[in-house]
Amino acid sequence: MSNTRPVGPQYVTLVTEGGYRFHATITLDxxxxxxxxxxxxxxxxxxxxxxxGHYYTRCCDGSAIQITYGKPDRNPFTTNFPDVPTVYGVRLAKRAVFHPEKMNPTSHRWLVVRRDTGGRHCPSAPEGTQRRTAAIVYTITRHMLSRPWAAELRRAHDEQHAPARYRHHQKAIAELETEAAALREKITQERTYAAFQAAVIEKAGRGREPQGPPALLVEQQPLAA
Structure with missing residues (x-):
């Protein structure tokens, strides 16, 4: 394993922009x-x-941060995670996604904060809980991105998703190759039709009818008397 991948826990004391001091034990997965x-x-x-998910949608540039309120698992449908945090007596739930450049230490609107109600429905947390949670998430996100191991952690994330992304691209290539083959066939047909029309133009002044492709020559039937 690379020496840029520390395995032991790290202990830090952090302070939000508003002066709230808290402690954290950091474990790198x-x-x-x-x-x-x-x-x-x-x-x-x-x-x-x-x-x-942003990798597949290509909806924007940059990297989106995902916050999990608790210890994450790989089930995308999980709403209540183990070791969920409690802020002002409110148990948090679900995940939140944002771009780090959108973070604002004086606002909480950039972060989704939901409360645990014991079921799948998780409404927004009270505003006070949202503000305190946003201040903490702002602080720990900046801390994480500034660490010397952050780039290696991102690389580990990409390695985890590489097999699925590879399959995604292979499927896309197969679909595009099928579409390309159909387009090449259409191009060949259009070139044939264009060549016939060019012959019409060339021979129009000579009073001669060009012999076109069978698919283009439609026999004119005389109208019934």
Missing amino acids: WEIGAALYRIPELGGTITVGWES
Whole structure:
């Protein structure tokens, strides 16, 4: 394993832009490419990683960050994760995705914060919870991206998703090759038709009818009297 992939826990004390001080034990998950911040003040974990769906949609440039409120798993339908954090007495739920350049230390609107209700429906958390959560997520995201191991963690994320991405591209290539073959056939037909029309133009002044492709020559039937 690369020496740029530390395996032991890391202990930090962080302070939000608003002055809230908290502690975190950071565990790096090299299998999925994410940093788990266990925050005792919240009684749970906030996981910072990268969102993989943007790779397929190509909807925007840059890398989207994915926040998991708890310890993540690979099931995209999970809403309530283990070791979920609690902010102002509200248990958080689900995930949130954002671009780091959209983060704002004076606002919480850039981050989705939902509360756990015990079921699949997870409404928005109260505004106070949203503000405190956004301040913490802003702080730990900046911390994670500034670490010397951040690039290697991103590489681990890409390695995890490479097989699925490869299959995606192979499927796209096969579909495009089928479409390309159909287009080449259409181009050949259009060239044949164009050549016939060129012959019509060339021989129009000579009073001679060009002999065109059978598919283009339609026998004119006399009208019934």
